[in-house]
Amino acid sequence: MDSKELLNLIRFVAKAGVSEVKYKTKDFEINIKTPLAGSEAPISFAPQPVAYQAPITAPVATATPVASPEAAASSSEDESKYVTIKSPMIGTFYRKPSPDKDVFVNVGSEIKNDSVVCVIEAMKLFNQIEAEVSGKIVKILVDDSSPVEYDQPLFLVDPS
Structure with missing residues (x-):
């Protein structure tokens, strides 16, 4: 360094x-x-080492559990079929490549394995995050320009 x-x-x-x-x-x-x-x-x-090459792909995992038992029973059945795109690093989450451009994806957008879904800024470096899963965006879990943690869920994707 x-x-x-x-x-x-x-x-x-x-x-x-x-x-x-x-x-x-x-x-x-x-x-x-x-x-x-x-x-x-x-x-x-505990930041993860940041590669200085773009794009960085997000790890894919299952949906996160819900706190209340009643809601957990119904929503775990609904969300169990979705795949979660998580943040590979800490930084600031952006839905657009720049302020004057359109967002990468919206709810209902069809994505492919190599589709860029967002940008995370870490130490003045803008890292493009790829989907690593094909499907349709069901839910965007983070507000634009908000800080994100490592492994924080960003998007829910319906892979079917």
């Missing part, structure tokens, strides 16, 4: 308002700690 990338990481930590970030790759490991005003419990991120 060169000094420019290190400065970008430090700026990212300062903007995120967290007290500690641990970043580890094959070559090195870095821990950045900052005082977090008004917070006694430290918050930590």
